[in-house]
Structure formats: structure tokens, C-alpha cells
Amino acid sequence: MIGIIGKVLISLSFVTGLGAGVLYFISAKNDDDKTLKIGNWLTGIQGLFLISASAMLVYLLFTHQFQYYYVFNYTSLDLPNKYLWSAFYGGQEGSFMLWIFFSWFFSLGLMKWVRAPYKAPVLFFLMLTQVFLLSMILGWHFGDISIGASPFRTIAEEMPNAPFIQANPNFVPADGSGLNDLLKSPWMMIHPPILFVGFAMMTIPYCFAMAALWKRKYNEWVNPALPWTLGANVALLTAIFLGGYWAYVTLSFGGFWAWDPVENASLVPWLFGTAGIHTMIIQRKSSIAQKSSLILAILAYVAIVYETFLTRSGILSDSSVHSFVDLGLYGQLLIFMIVITGLGLGMFFWRYKELPTQQKESKFLSREFMTFTGAVLLLILGLVIIFGTSSPIIGLLFNERPTPPEMSFYNTWSMPLVIIMALFTVVGQFLFWKRHSAKSLVSALTYPIIIALTATVASVVFGDVRDPYYMFYLFAGWFAVIGNGWIMIRLILDNPLLIGGTVTHIGFGTLLIGILASSAFNTPLLDKKTADYNKQVKAGLITDEQGFKVTDPITMLNLDLDEPTLINNQYIVTYQGYELDDRVRPGQQTYKILFEPINGDKPFYLNAEVYPMLATATEGNLQWSVDPDVHTGLFRDIYLYVAGSSYVTQRNNSMERKAGKQKSAADGADVPPTQTIKFSKGSIVSVDGFEMNFLDYAMEDTTNLPPNTTIGVRAQIEFKHIASGERFLLEPLFALYNEEGKTFVFSPPVELDKYGLSFSFSKVYPETNEIDVEITGLTEEYQSEWVLIVAEHKPFISVVWLGTFLIMIGFSISIFRHWNRERKVK
Amino acid sequence: MKPKLIIAIVAIIGFTSLLMYNFGESISTYTTFEDAKTMTNAHVAGTLDDTQDYGFSMETKQFSFYMKDEAGKAHRVIFPKPKPNNFEEADRLVVIGEMRGDVFYARDMLMKCPSKYNTVDPSQFTSVENS
Numbered sequence: 001m002i003g004i005i006g007k008v009l010i011s012l013s014f015v016t017g018l019g020a021g022v023l024y025f026i027s028a029k030n031d032d033d034k035t036l037k038i039g040n041w042l043t044g045i046q047g048l049f050l051i052s053a054s055a056m057l058v059y060l061l062f063t064h065q066f067q068y069y070y071v072f073n074y075t076s077l078d079l080p081n082k083y084l085w086s087a088f089y090g091g092q093e094g095s096f097m098l099w100i101f102f103s104w105f106f107s108l109g110l111m112k113w114v115r116a117p118y119k120a121p122v123l124f125f126l127m128l129t130q131v132f133l134l135s136m137i138l139g140w141h142f143g144d145i146s147i148g149a150s151p152f153r154t155i156a157e158e159m160p161n162a163p164f165i166q167a168n169p170n171f172v173p174a175d176g177s178g179l180n181d182l183l184k185s186p187w188m189m190i191h192p193p194i195l196f197v198g199f200a201m202m203t204i205p206y207c208f209a210m211a212a213l214w215k216r217k218y219n220e221w222v223n224p225a226l227p228w229t230l231g232a233n234v235a236l237l238t239a240i241f242l243g244g245y246w247a248y249v250t251l252s253f254g255g256f257w258a259w260d261p262v263e264n265a266s267l268v269p270w271l272f273g274t275a276g277i278h279t280m281i282i283q284r285k286s287s288i289a290q291k292s293s294l295i296l297a298i299l300a301y302v303a304i305v306y307e308t309f310l311t312r313s314g315i316l317s318d319s320s321v322h323s324f325v326d327l328g329l330y331g332q333l334l335i336f337m338i339v340i341t342g343l344g345l346g347m348f349f350w351r352y353k354e355l356p357t358q359q360k361e362s363k364f365l366s367r368e369f370m371t372f373t374g375a376v377l378l379l380i381l382g383l384v385i386i387f388g389t390s391s392p393i394i395g396l397l398f399n400e401r402p403t404p405p406e407m408s409f410y411n412t413w414s415m416p417l418v419i420i421m422a423l424f425t426v427v428g429q430f431l432f433w434k435r436h437s438a439k440s441l442v443s444a445l446t447y448p449i450i451i452a453l454t455a456t457v458a459s460v461v462f463g464d465v466r467d468p469y470y471m472f473y474l475f476a477g478w479f480a481v482i483g484n485g486w487i488m489i490r491l492i493l494d495n496p497l498l499i500g501g502t503v504t505h506i507g508f509g510t511l512l513i514g515i516l517a518s519s520a521f522n523t524p525l526l527d528k529k530t531a532d533y534n535k536q537v538k539a540g541l542i543t544d545e546q547g548f549k550v551t552d553p554i555t556m557l558n559l560d561l562d563e564p565t566l567i568n569n570q571y572i573v574t575y576q577g578y579e580l581d582d583r584v585r586p587g588q589q590t591y592k593i594l595f596e597p598i599n600g601d602k603p604f605y606l607n608a609e610v611y612p613m614l615a616t617a618t619e620g621n622l623q624w625s626v627d628p629d630v631h632t633g634l635f636r637d638i639y640l641y642v643a644g645s646s647y648v649t650q651r652n653n654s655m656e657r658k659a660g661k662q663k664s665a666a667d668g669a670d671v672p673p674t675q676t677i678k679f680s681k682g683s684i685v686s687v688d689g690f691e692m693n694f695l696d697y698a699m700e701d702t703t704n705l706p707p708n709t710t711i712g713v714r715a716q717i718e719f720k721h722i723a724s725g726e727r728f729l730l731e732p733l734f735a736l737y738n739e740e741g742k743t744f745v746f747s748p749p750v751e752l753d754k755y756g757l758s759f760s761f762s763k764v765y766p767e768t769n770e771i772d773v774e775i776t777g778l779t780e781e782y783q784s785e786w787v788l789i790v791a792e793h794k795p796f797i798s799v800v801w802l803g804t805f806l807i808m809i810g811f812s813i814s815i816f817r818h819w820n821r822e823r824k825v826k
Numbered sequence: 827m828k829p830k831l832i833i834a835i836v837a838i839i840g841f842t843s844l845l846m847y848n849f850g851e852s853i854s855t856y857t858t859f860e861d862a863k864t865m866t867n868a869h870v871a872g873t874l875d876d877t878q879d880y881g882f883s884m885e886t887k888q889f890s891f892y893m894k895d896e897a898g899k900a901h902r903v904i905f906p907k908p909k910p911n912n913f914e915e916a917d918r919l920v921v922i923g924e925m926r927g928d929v930f931y932a933r934d935m936l937m938k939c940p941s942k943y944n945t946v947d948p949s950q951f952t953s954v955e956n957s
Binding site: 380384387388391394395397398399400401402403404405406408409412413544548551552554555556558623643644788790 | 841849852853854855856869882886907909914920926927931
């Protein structure tokens, strides 16, 4: 029932949106204020319908109504509430709803602040996008044609041919299949909403550009469009940052950027938007570059729609390993893309002849030329990235089944481009605030160049940089930081509100330095033995069992429980056991790995996690996911994840045994009947499908024991059968007694008949809080605890984040300035 | 024609052809183990052959498994890193590397997981390349 209401609400929202769009169109055509007002009312109602539909979906998610496919597919009963919220936008349908919501929200702002003659056409184009997006979640069916995929469709509608639906059309699953464990991260909760804020805001410069073309008012539109474009850029950059940070701290990618199509999808619009900001600024200052501002504002949004098409239509799925869930929206997304692109470019070229042209060419050394060049470079970089991301299509020119380009393709092309950009930011900024001749410019730049050179030489020496190309790149980065810093200091004394641009450019330079330092100088943390082995591999001295030369160095390290190991001649690293925690992810182990710097710095722990992917577990097969930990430092991070452990191996073995998959019979043959296992207080021993945790000692009242007993103590051991979760408290006794001047140990066995085990407490190590327990009846040999880690030094990651923050701050200062000016105009 | 326009056109053509050339060099084609024997940087697509043993060896610190390529032929693949997240779940594997004898040495491995897990993020697609 709720599902039908939800569908109706979305349909109503679509219809009212359509109505509002028509009214805006009429109003824009006839400059009629009355229709505009009715259109605004309809837009308001459209938003209310959408919000009610969203509330319905949230209600379904929170009440676990698994008969709805969306609820079934993205949630489960044990999902904490906060992640039920993220499940709302965890799928395509919900993320469309979120995008529409933000778009609608900004349309309220546009209603309030945009003035005639742009108001009606701007609102028309914004509504056009909303109507398209709403059509993606309609779920209408006309015979064979269906429009949109509704988030409110039931399982029966989704899989009408499934046998359980055929047997019982009202089938309701008892539990959902759950949210992907990787997405259960706080970063993942905030990343998508911010991304869609960016997407929604990036529509606005497009709307303004289209309104300008329609109304033939090519100059004034940049003033109101500029703060929105800046805002869209800050939102996109924040989203990109969160995505990169998430990839760094929760995925074992090992880096923050991988030129992944999905990452590129958010970077390209940002680059186009930034290019647009540059031309808008010179258009505002000097009344030139109207054409470029218009086309870039159009392209920034077209890029968003194009990348949405690439990543959501399933077009990447056949020829590439990349794909999103294919909801059969291919046709609709294609129409959306063609209409937005066609309208944008069509209008632009239709009006092209009458667009203002620059009478006099700008000189090379002018702020106009420099800023314009910056925009062109940003545009080219964006085009190169689009080119690479479109490999499944463009690659068909080269072979039938093209792979994505290697990462080096992006690096090769972006590096020279960003070097030129960095150099131009400084020259551009110097010319932006003051006229210069070639001669005066050189003298003005002398000090910044000297300082930047010094900084470059220092970092080359410090970082042992050998490659001249990298040296030049480093210089470009330092030059951008120092040259723009130079200007910034002067501007602060003058008018602090004007520093937005310089701060952004300083951030850009910082980012360049950080990217090189963090990606080119990753070093694995290894012990001496492994490092020596790697040296031999490098020298080509090692061959494998097939007789081939081993070419890959080992980047992993094995640690035994409580055995300190010296790594990199820098840290003494000790594995101190793990803790089990079922709160967020059932079965999650948190490994405690202690790092003690040998130079006497403060010791610290890295707590990497491993958890089973229960949502996909099958009988006899459990998959494990890792969650790295990062120790953040000013100069370098230590990044660590657990690639394997004795616990995981044992769990796997016992799973396989249960499923009868264990192949080698030899495994069970050599198990000794009685094993002596050392327990240390608080740490878990896992063997044969059981977990034992030595909690504490309990003093035994010696009066119950023979009179010649000198000491009597019981160990409290919590015993758990993993498969059933059944727990027992075992309290084996350890006592010493004297007889005829000799000391004897008395350790009577404690029987656990259910599992055919017996335990006796045979030894105490008072100084280390460890005890020996002899266990009889285990069918698996206990192995000492070990953990396999991958640890790396990642230098100067903090510099990458710093650069990103500075860019965000710079943009924000600019928003503030342009917004203030816009408000004063009224 | 104005000389500036000619320069611009030449520049654009030069840039585009360089880009195309470089792009053509840096992409490759999905292939089979048989064809990979003559290549040094082959992308072989296929599925995990779980009828044979697979796992991580503590001694050599390598993950090895058998993969069935699209021609249906299974070969042993050695990957010098721990078993990646979501490995068994992947309904398609792409290994990148070279054949040495009958064994494929993978430098990198890409996994495509069932679309159910696809969302707006790259999580469904895990590159194990450490860089």
C-alpha cells in the first residue's frame, strides 16, 4: 500500500514538475510575471510530493519492509540506524531522489535571488533537469515500454519469474541482503549527499548560460552565476576529497586516487567548472570572453550528465570491468544526455554569430590572456581525462575489446599540463593586480623565483629526487606556492576579501608537491630479512620453483604474537593480539599492533580490522574484508592493514571441514592427543572452532584443599563454541602442595563432555600473567598466533589534504566576496 | 586564412594525434592465456576455477589460484599480494601480467563484482595495485 502511495507521489511530483516547466517556458517566452508565480507554486508542490515520497521510502527502510526490492537489496535487520539513512541513497533510485531534492532546494534560492530577465528561463532549465531525473524513478509501464525504475517496486515486480514468487506471490523475505560492508563508514554517509549538492549546483551555471543565450543578454549573467559556480566547485571538491579519503582509510587501495572512471566522473566537471570560473572572472572585469564563459558553463554540466550516463547506463559494463547496476535506463539516460548537450550546444551555435567578439586582441602579458590560458589548460586536462574514461567507446577504434588505459596515460598527460598551469598562476596573479611590462615583471618575480628555487633544491636534496622532470615539477609547485603567497601577503594588507584566488592557487601548488611526494616515495615497512631478500630479487639472484627469475619484491611482513620485530631500523613492532567485536560488523577482529620508535618517540598502536563479509557468505566459504588503519603524522603517515592471521586461517579451516571440503587427510593425522597451550590474560586463543579467553584468576579457598596445600588458584576461562555461540565458564584448578619436603602440582582436569574435551591448568608464569593449559581431545593442532601485515610509509599525505583544504578555503572566500557584491546590487 | 588560425589548427591536430597515439599505446585488448604467451602486458579476463585449490602461501607470500579464461582453458595464476577483498564474490576477474611457461604472473588484478553491490562509489571495483 505504501509502495503504491510512494509511486503515486513520485508520479504527481513528475506531473507538477512538468506543469511548472511549461509555465516557466511560457513566462520566459512572453516575459509574463503571473505565469512565473504560478510556476513557482507548482514547483513548491512538486517538492512537497518528492519529500513525501522520500519520507515513505525512509519509513519503509526503517520498518524493514523487505517485500520492497530496494529495502531488501540495501538493508538488513542488524543494520544500525545511521546506515539505514545511507541505504536511502545506497542505490541508484534513492541517489536520483537525493539529487532531485537538492536541485529542488536550490530552485527555491533561485526563485528568491535571480532577477529578470534571467529568472524565468533559469528556472525553466533547472526544472528540465528535475523532470528528466524524476522520469528515472517513475516506474511507469506501457506494454513493453517502461519509464524509470521505481524505488517502490516490490520483489514480485522485480523478479516475477523467480520460483519462490511463482509459488507465493506475497512472499516476504525474513531479512534483507544488507548494505555492502565497505559502505558502512561514516565517510560514506556524508560523501554522496555532498556530491549531489555539487551536481545540483553545477546545473545552475548551465541554466544561467542558457538563459543568457535565450534572452540575448550575454554580459550580466556572470555576476549572479559566479557564486553558484564557486559553490558547486567547493561541493564537488569536498565530495572528491571525502571519496579519496575514504578510499585511503577504508579500502586497501593503498592510495587516494586511482584514475577510476567514477573518480574521474567527479573531477572533470570540477575542472570545467574551474575553467568557467576563470573566464567568468575576466568577463566580469574586462567584458571579454563571453563565448568561453557560456560554453564552459554549458560544458561543466554536460560533463556531469555525460559521466552520469557513462557510469549509470551500464555502457561500461560489457567492455570494461567497471559498471553500475543496470536498471534498464540506458535509453532514458541517453535522451537526457542528448537533450542537455544538444540544447546547450545548439543554442550556443545558433546565437554564435551575434555573440560579442573581442575587438582588440589581449597582449600576451595581460591578466586577460593569462587567465584565459589557465581556463584553456583546465579545459584540455578535463578533455584528456574524458578521453581516457571513454576508453570503452573510443578504444573500439584500436581493437575490438579495449581495456581501460593504464594509469600512466593520465599521469603522462596531466603532468606537463599542471606544470604549465602552476607557472601561469603566478604570472597571471602578478598581472592580475598590476600592469607589468616584461621587464618590470621579471624584476617583480626575482625574489619569488629565488625562494622557490631554494625550496626546490632543499626538497630535491631532502627527498633524494633524481629525475630532472620531477625536479622541474617540484619547482613549478613551489613557485605557485611562493609566488601566490607573495601576492597574498600584499593583498591581506590591502583588502583581505580579495585573497580567494591566491589562496586557491597556493592550495594548487601545495597539492602538486603533495601528490608527487606521497605517490613517488611510498616505502614498505619490512624487517631486515625481507629487505635483504628484496635486494637479492632486485639483483636478479632469486629464481622460483619453475626456474624463472623472481621480479616482485615481498611487501608483507609476518609477526608472531608478542615477539618484537625491528622494522626499517626505525620501529620495534609487536603484535599484541586481537579483540573480537560484534557491534558494527559481526565477527570483526581488531588487531593491536604496537609501534615503538627506537629514537624514543612516543609509542603508538595501529588497530587494523578484519571482518567477514557475512552478506555474501555461503556454507563452507567465508570471505574476509580488511579495514586499514592509518597513523597520521605531519611528515608521513604509517598505513597498515592485516592481510592474514592465524585466526582467519583457522576459521577458514573449520568452515571447510564442516563443509567437507578439506582435501588432505594428512591434516588430522598428526594432531597430538594432548596439547599444551599458553594463554595470556585477556587474549583469545582460537583453535578447532573454539575460542578461549583467559579472563582472570580466582583465588581458591585453601581450606577446601588438603592441609599441606601451599597455594591454590583457579583460572577463569571463557570457552565459546563459535558455530553455536554457546559459552561455558571453565575454572580449572592449579594447586601446589608439599609432601615429604617436595612440592607437587595438583591440576585436576575439568571435563567438557559435550565436546569431548578436558582441560588442566598445569603451569603459571607469574611475571608475565601467562598460564599453560593442557587440553585433550582437540582435533586440530593449535598454532601460535601470527598476523601478516602490509605496512607502508606514506610521506606527506597531509600535504595533499592541506592543498585540498586551501583550495576549498580560497573558493569559499571568493564565494563570500562575490555574494556580498551581488547582495549590494539590489 | 589568417596565419593564427592555421597555427591553431595545426596545434589542435598535432595535440589530438599525439593524444590518440599515446592513448592507443596505453590501452590493450582483453585476451586469452593462449594469446598472452606472446605478450608482456596481457589483460586476461576470466573466472575463478574453484574446483582447484587456491590460497595464499605464507612461505612465498604469494596468492595463487586457477583461472578459466574465456576460451575455457584454466591456468594457474600467481599474484604477489594477499588475497584481495571480495575475491570469491567477483563474477569476472581480469589479471594483468605475463605468461611464464604455463603459469600466469599477474602484476595487478581487477575484479568485477555482481552489480548488486554497485553504488555511486568505486567500492565494487577494487584495484589491488599499490601506488
